[in-house]
Amino acid sequence: MATRTPGWSQAREGVDDPEVWGEPRATRKPPTRKVVVVDLLAKSVKAVLETFESYTYNPQTDAVVEVEFDDVGVVDGLFRYLPHGTSVGEAERVILEVLWGVVG
Amino acid sequence: MTAAHYMIKFLRSRHGSKYYVIAARDVNMLQVGRLEELPPPPKCFVKSLDYFLDPLCVTFRLEQYMNRLLSEREFVSAMRKYIRKCFVDKELVARRLDRLKDFVSMAKSGKIKYPYVTRPYDPDIKRILAEGGIIYRLDYEDNSWIDVYMLRDSFIVIIVPRDVAILLPYDVRLVDPKAVAELSSNIVRALRKIVEYAEGSSILERALDVLRYIMFVREVVR
Numbered sequence: 001m002a003t004r005t006p007g008w009s010q011a012r013e014g015v016d017d018p019e020v021w022g023e024p025r026a027t028r029k030p031p032t033r034k035v036v037v038v039d040l041l042a043k044s045v046k047a048v049l050e051t052f053e054s055y056t057y058n059p060q061t062d063a064v065v066e067v068e069f070d071d072v073g074v075v076d077g078l079f080r081y082l083p084h085g086t087s088v089g090e091a092e093r094v095i096l097e098v099l100w101g102v103v104g
Numbered sequence: 105m106t107a108a109h110y111m112i113k114f115l116r117s118r119h120g121s122k123y124y125v126i127a128a129r130d131v132n133m134l135q136v137g138r139l140e141e142l143p144p145p146p147k148c149f150v151k152s153l154d155y156f157l158d159p160l161c162v163t164f165r166l167e168q169y170m171n172r173l174l175s176e177r178e179f180v181s182a183m184r185k186y187i188r189k190c191f192v193d194k195e196l197v198a199r200r201l202d203r204l205k206d207f208v209s210m211a212k213s214g215k216i217k218y219p220y221v222t223r224p225y226d227p228d229i230k231r232i233l234a235e236g237g238i239i240y241r242l243d244y245e246d247n248s249w250i251d252v253y254m255l256r257d258s259f260i261v262i263i264v265p266r267d268v269a270i271l272l273p274y275d276v277r278l279v280d281p282k283a284v285a286e287l288s289s290n291i292v293r294a295l296r297k298i299v300e301y302a303e304g305s306s307i308l309e310r311a312l313d314v315l316r317y318i319m320f321v322r323e324v325v326r
Contacts, residue, residue: 033264035241035251051243054307059236066264080224080251080262081233084140088118 031070036077038063038095040086045098059083063091067099074099108211110179112153112170115139117227123153123162123170124227125183127211131173144231149211152227156183156200156207161190180208218279219287219318220271224262229269232260240307242298250294252308259311263294270295274310276317284321292322 035049039061046062047055057064064081067074074096082091106129115124117139126134128148142148153159169182187200210217222229237255244250244263253260261270270291273279287295299315302308 030247032247033249035239037239049239049241051241051249054238054240056238057236059234064233064239081230082118084234086118091118 031068031075033066033068035080036065036067036095036099038065038091038098040083040091040094043094043098057081063095065095107176108208108214109134110174110176110211111172112166112174114171125151125153125156125207127207129214134173139227140231140234142231144234145228146210146214146216149207150227150231151203151207156204157186158190162186176208176212180204216271216273216278217283218258218271218273219283219291221287221291222269222271223267224269225267226269229260229271232258232271238307240305242301244294244297250298252298252311254307254310261294261298263291266290268294272311272314272318274314276313279314279317279321281321281325284318285325287318287322292318295319 035047035055036045037047037049037055037057038044039046039058040063041061046057047053049055059081060083062081063079063083063086066078066080068076077092077095079088079091082088108127108129109131111126111134113124113126113134114121115126116137124139126142126148127150128134128142130147133142133148136142139150142150153162166182166186169178174182183204184201187197187204191197191200206217220228232255233253235255237253237259240252240254242250242252248266249264251262251264253262258271258273261272262268268291295315295318298308299312299319302312302315
């Protein structure tokens with residue numbers, strides 16, 4: 001016979017029920033994605049592209065990132081382009097720093 | 105015509121280090137230690153080794169081919185042997201052999217076969233993006249977008265979030281009708297959408313001739 005650990009099973013029951021998180025799943029807005037151009041040298045956001053917007057990026061200084069946002073903030077990011085000589089960790093730090101400024 | 109040289113090499117990149125397959129006519133290009141230092145296609149074509157082989161099946165036996173110049177014959181024979189060893193499924197073997205054939209054919213001719221369909225994180229695409237240009241974000245279907253990167257000699261279409269990248273030239277004469285015929289219907293649908301947006305757009309105008317030509321070829325081969 002299977003045994004259950006009381007504390008763990010209660011927590012699991014909560015997680016399994018989508019309504020426990022407050023808003024029903026169906027009404028939550030799906031995350032949106034935007035192209036963000038960040039100047040890594042100046043540590044500033046140059047552009048957050050909405051649809052039908054364009055921007056000329058500078059391959060020497062600018063990182064181009066596909067950023068997933070939800071109502072709260074940045075969910076995830078994917079590098080499309082990073083300037084030569086930049087490490088991913090370094091770029092991530094700068095991008096998160098400047099993006100939190102924009103979102104907040 | 106100068107023959108292409110091949111090398112299977114461990115390269116550092118900003119995303120970490122791993123084995124890559126490099127093809128170039130100029131042997132000096134194969135001496136670099138960082139992926140980003142390699143020139144973009146058509147001067148130099150680069151793929152990660154796992155684009156051809158399953159990393160789990162690569163054994164020390166492949167080491168005899170690594171970090172040394174390989175002729176086309178040596179390279180193709182080694183890769184074929186390993187592809188057949190790595191995959192049991194006939195379809196997978198055929199697909200990887202097709203990749204190998206395309207890679208060698210481009211390296212040999214020193215020309216990109218357009219449309220060049222790959223992933224946005226493909227090492228060739230990353231190096232082409234280093235040219236710089238205009239990014240234009242377009243609306244597509246539900247929760248998806250099309251990004252067009254208008255570069256100097258070519259443009260790249262990225263379908264988000266499907267992670268497909270299509271590299272195209274501005275010059276219609278460079279487009280290979282056979283490669284157009286092989287495009288999936290999803291890709292053609294996305295390109296057709298860009299045609300709609302491109303009419304009247306000063307940014308996308310340069311891409312219009314090639315996109316219209318692709319639509320024409322697809323109509324003919326249907």
